[in-house]
Amino acid sequence: MLQDIISKHKPFFPSSAHTELRAQLSRSKSVTVIAGNLTTNTRNETSGVSSRVYKNGVYGFSSAAACDDEAVKNVLKAACDNAAFMDAHVRKNKAMFNALPYGKYDDKIEISDVPQKNYIEFSKELDNYIHTKYPGLSSRIVAIREDSMEKLLCTSDGFDAHFTAPRSYVYVIMSASTDSGVTVELFAPVGGCGTFDMNFTDPALLYPTVDDIYEKLMRKREGVYADAGLKTVILGGDLSGMLAHEAVGHTVEADLVLGGSVAGHNLNKRVASELVSLTDFAHTAFGVSAPLPVYVDDEGTPAKDAVLIDKGILTGYMNSRETALHFGMEPTGNARAFSFSDEPLIRMRNTAVLPGKDKLEDIISSVDDGYYLINTNNGQADTTGEFMFGITMGYEIKNGKLGRAILDTTISGVAFEMLKTVDMVSDSMNWSSAGFCGKKQPMPVGMGGPELRCKVMIGGK
Amino acid sequence: MENLKAKASKCIELIKEKGIEKAICSVSSNVISEFNADGGEFSLFRTLFDNSLSVTVYNKGRKGFVSVNRIDDDSISRAVENCISASESATPDEAWDVAPVTENAAFVKGCPEPDVDRLFERTEELMRDIASRHPLIIIEQMIVKHIRGESAYRNSNGVEYNTLYGEYSIELMFSAHEGSLSSSFYGSGVCTDTLEKSFITLGSIEEDLANVEKQIRTVPIEGKFIGTVLFPPQSLASVLYSALGNFCGNTTILDGTSIWKEELNKKVADERITVTSAPLDDRIICGEMFTSEGFRSENYYIIKEGILKSFMLSYYVANKTGRDRAKNASASFIMSPGDISVSDIIKGIDKGIIVGRLSGGEPSTNGDFTGVAKNSFYIENGKIVNAVSETMISGNLADLMKNLRAISSEVICDGATVLPYAAFDNVTISGK
Structure with a gap:
């Protein structure tokens, strides 16, 4: 657990600037078994202190790979010097942030350091199950990833905090050959917030997941190419979550709005059908903990939900303290840093389309000719809202019934146009949290949503 | 030190x-x-x-x-x-x-x-x-x-x-x-x-x-056609990383799913295609000097005049599969230029697009890919007509390497790669 070596330096923060001082310990562990071969067996640990100083519209930042008094003094001085350098050269003369109330937060969680052998033995046992039960696979991979952050934060105003963010996942990836020799692949991550020993107690508990992946893979092995074009589709929860994050979420990050995103011209306008509402949840969603909860951000702002779309109307952005001042909005606690040597950026937390009232079976039976798209392995979007998602599992829908599986394909569209075609929203909710969002720095994020009936472009032949 | x-x-x-x-x-x-x-x-x-x-x-x-x-x-x-x-x-x-x-x-x-x-x-x-x-x-x-x-x-x-x-x-x-x-x-x-x-x-x-x-006003492509795709150096780099990573890299050679696993010293690409991994080239600023195992890095051919000359294997995968290791561990790609200018390549294209950026998922192991053509222009009868949006391209990376139309004489060096423009035929281009 991090020792508090920073709070005693708070009296020495510069008086005419906003200052953040952070100590952070990050760990990541990784084990990969490919076709029975242990190809990755790694542990990484980084720690250090950093400081960021805001003065007249510019920031100075510095970090050092040490957690002692000398390092703290050095980074504070360097951050002040860098802010002064920028201020002298740029002269933006912007106002100071609106003050936040003082407070303290401590999640009192101590992250356990799981021995490497636990990951290896778990992987081997799961791999052995797959190899024994499904010898006909052309390839199999079992991978375990665990990452965690522990942070101590002191700010000139706002909350001083100690908080942690551990998460762990097991990935199972299987490949099979079709009769014509083409390889098809399917994967699934299992896990979430918490250390490996909290989330995974017995490999046998994952056997049903393995069996499910295999069954879907066999259907995909007999799959057909999608018919390319503009189609009526049902996006599963993985896909609606990806849509919430990639195609909408990034465009309403206030720094990207300032960079020219499409959301800048659409605040308080209709961007989706009235069935669509979308929120970036801070720590609690639908009465339970969100997948990756955030209570205080790295600027000392207590985190609260950012309501982005309400019944189809774009209602807000996700803000840092600086952008909140610019847009005249409240900061939402979205400013987060990945490593001790990273400065806080506006990042999503748990971004989701809210569920509606329709039953999935009713949505399926309403489609005469279309696709039910369930799994994705990749998503990219533009600040214009144009998006592309890779589809790894889906089915044809013919006359209201699920048909053949489809081979890997891609869907695309423009978020604020496509969301206006949403005409049914399921009453279920599916979260995912295994990925990293990339935006200068990586960042763990949660995303989720219900099934959506809508129209998108689908690739194929 | x-x-x-x-x-x-x-x-x-x-x-x-x-x-x-x-x-x-x-x-x-x-x-x-x-x-x-x-x-x-x-x-x-x-x-x-x-x-x-x-x-x-x-x-x-x-x-x-x-x-x-x-x-x-x-x-x-x-x-x-x-x-x-x-x-x-x-x-x-x-x-x-x-x-x-x-x-x-x-x-x-x-x-x-x-x-x-x-x-x-x-x-x-x-x-x-x-x-x-x-x-x-x-x-x-x-x-x-x-x-x-x-x-x-x-x-x-x-x-x-x-x-x-x-x-x-x-x-x-x-x-x-x-x-x-x-x-x-x-x-x-x-x-x-x-x-x-x-x-x-x-x-x-x-x-x-x-x-x-020039990409503020875009026009979606109507319908679907088989055409030519011209990749500028930056998007060509993505194509090469995907293709060579997929067919020559550690994972697919180790698990046996590479479709080029039996193709060493055989023709896998048009004979005008030569690709080296060359971290020691003077134009590569960010190149490595040695591999993680401790071998001094050397430049090497991956594809020479269309012939697959080397896989991109670590020492471990080489030992594991009985093959030769790659002579460096980087992807400092240098592709040999052609003898035609970019403008002349465009003049020779009847129908196709210039793909500035391909937004797509990982290609399948067999090389099938689909992606959205971003920052792209439509070409018709040898002329750039307009920027495009909501346009997808799909094809197969292994087929692409054989369906080369032309490589430009101009190259771009960004310190990490040295690559020309390259045009490929028989790619499916689909719009609304």
Whole structure:
């Protein structure tokens, strides 16, 4: 657990600037078994202190790979010097942030350091199950990833905090050959917030997941190419979550709005059908903990939900303290840093389309000719809202019934146009949290949503 | 540097004292000086001081790897203990090995000592140049930095490399705007070892800015057709990374799913295609000097005149599969230029698109790919007609390598790759 070596330096923060001082310990562990071969067996640990100083519209930042008094003094001085350098050269003369109330937060969680052998033995046992039960696979991979952050934060105003963010996942990836020799692949991550020993107690508990992946893979092995074009589709929860994050979420990050995103011209306008509402949840969603909860951000702002779309109307952005001042909005606690040597950026937390009232079976039976798209392995979007998602599992829908599986394909569209075609929203909710969002720095994020009936472009032949 | 050398040697000694014969240790220290601009304005100046210690052991064939950012004696001892502990549950695999000593060396690469004031001036100049020459552009984010590093590498066979290095890099993310209309965003960047030239003249930065300004008004392609796709160097790099990674890389060779696994020394591409991985080429600024196992890096052909000459394999996968290891571990791709200009390539295309950026998922193991053509232009009857949106392309990467139409005589060097423009036929292009 991090020792508090920073709070005693708070009296020495510069008086005419906003200052953040952070100590952070990050760990990541990784084990990969490919076709029975242990190809990755790694542990990484980084720690250090950093400081960021805001003065007249510019920031100075510095970090050092040490957690002692000398390092703290050095980074504070360097951050002040860098802010002064920028201020002298740029002269933006912007106002100071609106003050936040003082407070303290401590999640009192101590992250356990799981021995490497636990990951290896778990992987081997799961791999052995797959190899024994499904010898006909052309390839199999079992991978375990665990990452965690522990942070101590002191700010000139706002909350001083100690908080942690551990998460762990097991990935199972299987490949099979079709009769014509083409390889098809399917994967699934299992896990979430918490250390490996909290989330995974017995490999046998994952056997049903393995069996499910295999069954879907066999259907995909007999799959057909999608018919390319503009189609009526049902996006599963993985896909609606990806849509919430990639195609909408990034465009309403206030720094990207300032960079020219499409959301800048659409605040308080209709961007989706009235069935669509979308929120970036801070720590609690639908009465339970969100997948990756955030209570205080790295600027000392207590985190609260950012309501982005309400019944189809774009209602807000996700803000840092600086952008909140610019847009005249409240900061939402979205400013987060990945490593001790990273400065806080506006990042999503748990971004989701809210569920509606329709039953999935009713949505399926309403489609005469279309696709039910369930799994994705990749998503990219533009600040214009144009998006592309890779589809790894889906089915044809013919006359209201699920048909053949489809081979890997891609869907695309423009978020604020496509969301206006949403005409049914399921009453279920599916979260995912295994990925990293990339935006200068990586960042763990949660995303989720219900099934959506809508129209998108689908690739194929 | 003397401090780092002593620490790396001490680390190997500690491991050998534990009776472990094969090990690698790398100790490094670096300083980054970085300027950021966001939303078209300067926002941040960062100075980062960091260290790195990485330890690999092959404990009776059982691999362990630990990396930390502390290099004091206690941290080194703890990293060694953790690494050995991590190895103890691993499966023994004699394919893991480290390089023998050939020639120990000290390297000085790039420009280790930064000129921070001059870097700021060049950065200011870039922002002024963009504002005056490309007024429709908004810089979403700009990251300009210098990294200075020192490292000491040791392995248990006595390999010793000491490196002092430095480089500048410029990364730009931008889009063009006119009223409420905007282009897609685009990223452009270079690494360089000199501040002699204006940044806007480096790599393809100026050309990229000009192209994005022409992409504010787009027209979706109607229907679907089989046509020609022209990849500029940056998107060609993505195509090569995907194709060569998929067909020549460690994972698919190890698990046997590569469709080129039996194609060594056979024709896999048009005979005009020659691709090397060449970190030692003078034009490559960010190239490696040695592999993680301790082999001195050498340039090598991956494809020479259409013939597959080498897979891109680590020492481990090479040992595991009985094949030759790659002569370096980087992807510093250099593709030989052709003898026709880009403008003449375009004049010869009846129907197709220039794909500035392909937004797509990972291709299938067999090379099938689909993606959205971003920052792209429609070509008809030899002329660029308009920028496009909501347009997808699909095809197969292995087929693409055989369906080459032309390679340009012009190449772009961004410090990491040296690549021409390349056009390929028989790609499915579909719009609304």
